Amino acid sequence: MLLRHTPSEIKERKALNVNPAKTCQPIGAMYAALGIHGCLPHSHGSQGCCAYHRSTLTRHYKEPVLAGTSSFTEGASVFGGQANLVQAIDNMFTVYNPEVIAVHTTCLSETIGDDIPQIARKAEADGKIPKGRFVIHASTPSYVGSHVTGFSSMTKSMVDYFARFSGKRTDTINIIPGYVEPSDMEEIKRLAAEMGVKNIMFPDTSNVMNSPQTGRFEMYPRGGVTVEALARTGDSSGTLALGKLASSAAARALDIKCKVPCEILDLPIGLNNTDLFIDALRKMAGVSVPESVNVDRGRLLDIITDMHQYFYGKKVGLVGDPDHLVALTEFLVSIDMWPVHIVTGTPGKAFEKRIREITREVPHEVNVGAPGDMFLFHQWVKNEPVDLLMGNTYLKYIARDEDIPLVRFGFPILDRVGHSYFPTVGYRGGMRLLEKILDALLDRKDRDDPEEGFELVM
Amino acid sequence: MSHDAHSIFEERKDQVLRKGEKPYRMTCDKDSLAGAVSQRACVFCGSRVVLYPIADAVHLVHGPIGCAAYTWDIRGALSSGPELHRLSFSTDLQEKDVIFGGEEKLTKALVELIDRHDPKAAFVYSTCIVGIIGDDLEAVCRKVAREKNIPVIPVQSEGFKGNKRAGYHAACKAMFQLVGTGDIQGLSPLSINILGDFNLAGEIWIIREYFQRMGIRVIANITGDGRVDDLRRAHGAALNVVQCAGSTMDLAQMMEEKFGIPSLRVSYFGVEDMAESLYSVARFFENHDPQIMERTRQLVRDELSILYPRLQEYRKALTGKKAAIYVGGAFKAFSLVKAFRLLGMSVVLVGSQTGTEQDYRELHEITDDGTIIVDDSNPLELSSFLKEKDVDIFVGGVKERPIAYKLGVGFCDHNHERKEPLEGFIGMLNFAREVHTSVMSPVWRFVPRRTRALGAAGLMG
Structure with missing residues (x-):
């Protein structure tokens, strides 16, 4: 019991953060x-x-x-x-x-x-x-x-240092991906390319923070947005900013500095949010959605329908960053899961309001901590257990002590690989998330079900 | 030194030495060059890693959240009892606290923590910002200590006040406030304190068991699996046995000055150093207990009879392989050089973040000609040395690991992320196994550097 010192009785704390759900x-x-x-x-x-x-x-x-x-x-x-x-x-x-x-x-x-x-x-x-x-x-x-x-x-x-308007608009779209993984940035670029949208993504850590083994130590890996491309963001015809907290400041600055209009969306996590992203990109760039993207979408929907009986009514506890949690909560609620404890360490009133809106229809009391910490989260879990935990690696203490399956999601993940290579954004990212959620829930079910409930086919 | 032209700062040239090329001359113990990608950390980091294994105290970081977040359970120091040390407590200072001061918040946080967890003591760590805004940590600690009737100890660990070593010193000063406040009646004359072991992967339990077999009583673990009450009566021990000289030597010195307790420097890594550590402690107590040396010899014989045959198998495979070492404190490097030698391997690069003049002189003495010795290095230098020397394994910590792997070189974590005990006789075996597993792994065949080398060799042949 690594966290045996966590009592279930909750007292208000004003001066102390215990087991942070953020860093600096x-x-x-x-x-x-x-x-x-x-x-x-x-x-x-x-x-x-x-x-x-x-x-x-x-x-x-x-x-x-x-x-x-x-x-x-x-x-x-x-x-x-x-x-x-x-x-x-x-x-x-x-x-x-x-x-x-x-x-x-x-x-x-x-x-x-x-x-x-x-x-x-x-x-x-x-x-x-x-x-x-x-x-x-x-x-x-x-x-x-x-x-x-x-x-x-x-x-x-x-934007402040590099973006400039040369006097001539291009048909390029800027994409600000938010505080996501290099794999996510790659997937967002892939989707844009699939739709034939010329784009500049910034920042872009793909091929920097997920670079291949080449037998060489490269101080500056191949990836990353170039200074020249950053300068051209001022000429683009629009900016799509993903994740309000992480991306809107840059998008607005670009609008003010170079008159590049922007649209600010939630992170494209899950079906609805990816739909919104694809639709916004389509409209902004004046393109149509290709069949390949529709196929991806259909596959995600296929998993959702095939497996919906395993999602509904499952209680989930989430810890993470505001942009991630807003999108993830929306996704979970949309497949009838119940996020009942939600904690972020990042301060901000708008977050709680958003989460309350998204979880309005959840037939269960929902605890929202913003800012909260993992100590409070653990106390909530002790008082109202959940079926699944989602969040960064530090949740593994709680997962172990309370014997609850954990899907690693967010920052930091210190004990598993995958997040740098496989996205959780877009339709494909949604499929990966569902695979992870189902694996966690069904492995647990296979372990714990009585003999008569143990099924070969699920 | 033309091979270093591109990767070494002009100002750092005398912090790098190639044994045999020139007489020994080396600069160390200086502040890192601004802009260098140094692998070093700060004062706070030094204090935090030394003190945090004391498991029945609360450790409150007074500062913004980062300092607490990055050091939450950072070392995997194990406890056989309470585990308060594995929680992260911070005052999480905000802008208004920086403007108006954080003393009130600190007081509240301490009171709340002490009320909830009923700890034996509280350590309060100062961070950079606290040093700047001028919170009176000592006054707050005194007040709360009086109110709650437990020791509340300020740790003056503002990050900018030096490097990790200054943090070790601050930690020792903090611990020294506890030493001498407990009852020492009835303690055995054959008793020691273990200093400088942090019980990573349960290592201190192995060492304690050896001492127990020798007939020696351990009073205080400092600090792995440490307890406040043990520290309070640590002055009742006859001897301080100090490992990792950098981190707790200061405490040993303070205890020697005030309580007249002598100390011995030891290392539990590798067969030679481990055995010599036990022998030196036995020698110290020989007057009290004439049989102790025989018991110790028996212990070493017993352990080696299990260990040696198994080590030989690894040695056979590893003979002639090349190792590089870059660690925090230099003491560990000495033992590692010897341990690699026992495995038939040569050490071609050895360095540390915070070695002293004496450390480097000693390293210079025990290494072979051609070995690169380096102080306060950085990834660019390290990677160029690794390539130049074509090493088979790199021993280091978290920031060095991916450099090795990117180059296609084996790696052994001898720092916070070690998963198996590397101390003691059993630790030598674990170390040999880990080195063997990584060096001999078939995955390096796939590494482009090796593939190219194989291709080139084929063409030449």
């Missing part, structure tokens, strides 16, 4: 920056921050993650980190030769008030930034928001 902004900024081709993320703070973020991303993706750090010392914390950052920029361009250095701040550098654009200008004036190379930045103090808002800020910075 900089790691999201680092992940987003890895979605730029040839980019070296840089953490402007103490060494530990950078080490933690690299370790966590490495554990999640099983990939090397490279990033620089300003290696703050006591002196830098008193007199400011300008000298450290200027030296870091010089060192990184000299030895690591990136196309872009994407600096994100930390609680430390934010609080002492370092002005990154000013420092970058100083580095440029000192000749430390080679021609055609760039330093961009996002402000990501760890005491605001969560890893998701950090991702959002760095994504918006890509």
